[in-house]
Amino acid sequence: MLYALLCYNDEATVFAWSKEEDAAVMGRLAKVHDNWKGKLQHGIRLMPTSAATTLRKSDDVVLDGPYAETKEQLLGFYILEAENLDEALQFARELTRANPGGAYEVRPVLLTDQDIPRIG
């Protein structure tokens, strides 16, 4: 079975970490990732929500920021290599035509588990 683990934390706190703290956390995570090599398929750290854009599907309105409503649930996600935000939104609109209702939050990826520098 494939499982997705969705990571939640207080963004303001995480981005208030010092560089050293951030590197220490990343280093510890990398060790865990290594323990699960072969089973772990992808690990992804997203950019802060300030870099996010949300496409509201009902009226095709593009909103700045993350998807903030709580009445819908997270049902899936895509990883897309796109030239820029416009291209990513174009993909989201095509998806909308196939599957209306709800919203797509478009959030750039900060780094993947492969990008985390290994320590020690």
Next chain:
Amino acid sequence: MAELDWIDAALVSARPQAVAALLRYFRDLELAEEAYQDACLRALKSWPKNGPPRDPAAWLIMVGRNAAIDSVRKRSKQTALPEDDVLSDLGDAEAGAAERVDSADYRDDVLRLLFICCHPDLPPTQQVALALRIVSGLTVPQIARAFLVSESAMEQRITRAKAKVGAANVPFETPGPVERSERFAAVAAMIYLVFNEGYSAGADPDRAALCDEAIRLARLLLRMFASEPEVMGLLALMLLQHARAPARFTAEGETILLEDQDRSLWKQATIGEALALLDKAIRHRQPGPYQLQAAIAAMHARARTADETDWAEVNALYGALERHAPSPVVTLNRAVAVSKVEGALAALEMIAPLRERLDKYFYFHGVSGALLMQLGRNAEARDAFNRAIALANTPAEAVHIRAQLDKLPAERRRREKVISQCRLRALRIVLASDMKEAKLSEHELSFELILAAPAEKLFRCYTDPKLLQQWFAPKPWTIKSVDIDVRPGGRFNFVMASPEGQAFPNSGMFLAVEQDRKLVTTDAVNPETFEPQGPFMIAQVDFEDLGDGTTRYRATARHWTEETKQQHVQMGFEPGWTQTARQLEALAQTI
């Protein structure tokens, strides 16, 4: 992460929200800060015991407010409430605050707090200091270090700034759209000031941390006001500039120009975030100065090498920036792009009218000099560079211009002329001696050794000052300082010290330099004045690499007179030079 680290990060990130809300409540900066401090102390006691609250900011606001009300009541000598059960039912405190914290006027709290710090009556340095103290929560010593002033001076500066904003009566009502946009502009400028304090600080990490702080403040602002394209632009601009930080300075702290930077050192993740923000901002179709500056910085970030820069686009963006925020400095920057697209002459004509206004501006003369140099107007370029050096704000700037100055062909010719003159003089001394029949070769001392190191390494130990210093004096003597310019006509100055600490300065010139093969020096000529200085000897070392990791090393000292030669023998020429040769060998084996 240790528990205290977590609490610390949570307090830092909650601070702006908490202080801002407490300020709205008390309408008094001192009281709001006190209440926040009080809440933090209680958090340090309660959080390790009860676990972190779901919403740290809401917790701090509620607890701080109750604590402050309590202390105000006590101070005003009214009947003190029974020891308030502030800490007893934190779940309720949080629930009560959560709704209000999510509300829209709460965002205006933070904006107001930032806005108070950039009151127009405050000079920029006070604005930055106040914001760092009140919003970011940096300590006075931290801020003092960042500004390179004493703690007491910074304490005074912040106290004065607080008094001024306290008297300024910033309204506490929710601002209207016009007022809000004015506040945005002032706050954005202040955040950018914080950034520039760090950015212009060179390689000093204490000061460079201000860049991170400015970025954090901009992210905070954008989280709350998600649809402000200029805030996106500001954040993108700072991220793009900050991404270059690892490539901006040499190990010695000298500035490396954008076009000379190693772009592989630029932080790609940071650039990525900036480009994502710019993409978002552009969709609003409300260009402004920060977005345009960020777009220009993005053009550089997108070019893999300096040569790939799309200067026509950069020029167009600067043109747009001139329309949005006309300023002679913008025009000056645009001139650099124009010089790439239309040539140096067009750029020079463009900045000529700025001369009067920018005459005291370092970059104006730096750019003028560079353009004049491109046009081959070297005398004028030299004047401009000299003026720039006089106006430099940091040693790094002066060093950079000095390097430009040295590139001037006339300057190079002038130096080469001086060097050849001095070489001629040195030769003339030799010739004069020869003519007096004082044949140098007759007063020669020499010896030969096989050293177990390749010639290339031995030569390096001779010509790298840091290496030379380690072996050149026969131990326990030492070399206190070395200054060498290894080329024919170049100077050498070193100070040898006896074990008792007595210093023996020695100076002279290089007469011949052949890479990995030969070095000839003389102490007969003063390298500064090029005057003869008590002719003593010409020293020559020859390296013959034997190809098996060893080198035939021959040291020769030719003297003007038999007397000086004998003097040299007395001083222990051969044992001394042999000892140092072995020291040289030992060092060469380690590099």
